[in-house]
Amino acid sequence: MADQPDFSTLSFEDALKRLETIVSRLESGEASLDDSITLYSEGDLLRKQCETRLADAQARIEKISLGADGRPAGVTAFDAG
């Protein structure tokens, strides 16, 4: 659909809230069939994106390394021991 909103800029929380709103609207049965189909495809897209973000979450522990000026210059692997 041409007017499909762009979800890539939504935060995870906003995407999740939007998904919950869609589900409750669908469950209320107030939406017309046409609207429901649009809502469903939007909700499905949101759900997949949220799941992708969760699946992509990876632990990565790093430590700041400071440059000569005392500003952070980069990161190195961190081992808490």
Next chain:
Amino acid sequence: MPGDNAPALSVSELSGALKRMVEGNFSHVRLRGEISGYKRAASGHAYLALKDDKAVIDAIIWKGQASQIPFVPEDGIEVIATGRLTTYPGRSKYQIVIERLELAGAGALMMLLEKLKAKLGAEGLFDPARKMPLPYLPQVIGVVTSPTGAVIRDILHRLADRCPTRVIVWPVIVQGQGSDAQIAAAVNGFSAMAAGGPVPRPDLVIVARGGGSIEDLWSFNEEVVVRAVADCTIPVISAVGHETDTTLCDYAADVRAPTPTAAAEIAVPVRADLIAHLGEQGLRMARCAHRYRERGAEQLKALARHLPKPAQLLDPQRQRTDDLGERLRRGLGHRLSEARGELAGASGALRPGLLSNRLVRDRERVERLWRVAASLNPSNVLKRGYAMVEKRGGGVITSAAQARAAIALTLRFEDGAVDARLERSSGKPYTDVKGDQPTLL
């Protein structure tokens, strides 16, 4: 007392003796007292007095030591000063040169804490309106704490349990000389990071330290740290000490966690729960879609039930057709018999006599006419002795004038014609003329 010949001491001699005695005996003292009249001179040296309820002693802190004091000395604070006594003979004074100044016990610290809290609170650093909401699912978490020890391990373990997340540790010392500056620099450092820089900018910062005495936690009450946390452009969770310990850093942070482990719990949701929640949303959506389909099918069925059978729909028309057909047939038959009746009636009167009567009548009329016509035939008249005078070349002459004009005449009798000529054309008739000329009529 005359004759007392004990030698007299000079003032300087006495002062010098006192100085040796005082400085020799009190070269290292720990003195407890309340600060009074604290003043930092432009030279950097600090002048003050220490007192208790009955006595007072002047004190001096040289510039080098004054800058090392781990708190801001204020009047009324009870401190323990470590130093040595000196005398100042020129003014008949003695004083203590303080080498180290520390707060005297929890009571004094609490008092200092309350003062600082009131001051920063009045500036609005702890206002609820300043608090930023925490991100629901942070992508990068910055942690300001000691790189060794239980605190960072607890945080990392709990984060890993709940939701694996990218963590950037900014190692600092969390107590002792210079720790406050390091902590403040770390918080400010995270805060100043630009998105897309060499180090990913965190969207959440945790400032943490394990439990300890109020002195151990003191750095987190220092103004630099409190200001850094309050001004941080990234939401901050403060987790300093145990649940019962509260530092000004906690007040300034957006959220206070009772322990470092709790900070990790506040920082991230449980990924498994989220996945389950998303799955449930998906199921509920699917149920809705299914329900729509089922309800639609039911409605369709219900409507279809109300739809009459095609045969029923046609029956009335068929009946009407039959009816009309019947009436058509009947109507036609009726009309036919009517017409037949009419025909019969008409043909009944049509007899040959009707025609022959008329024929007889007409014949009689023709004969009658014929008789009249025959009676009018001129030859019949001629038979009776009349002749018809004609002009030579044709044309009946019916008057004497015509005859006189014509001269040459033809007389037509019943059995033929003779030519005649007029002798005289006077107006008198020949009736009285003697001759044997044929007379006319």
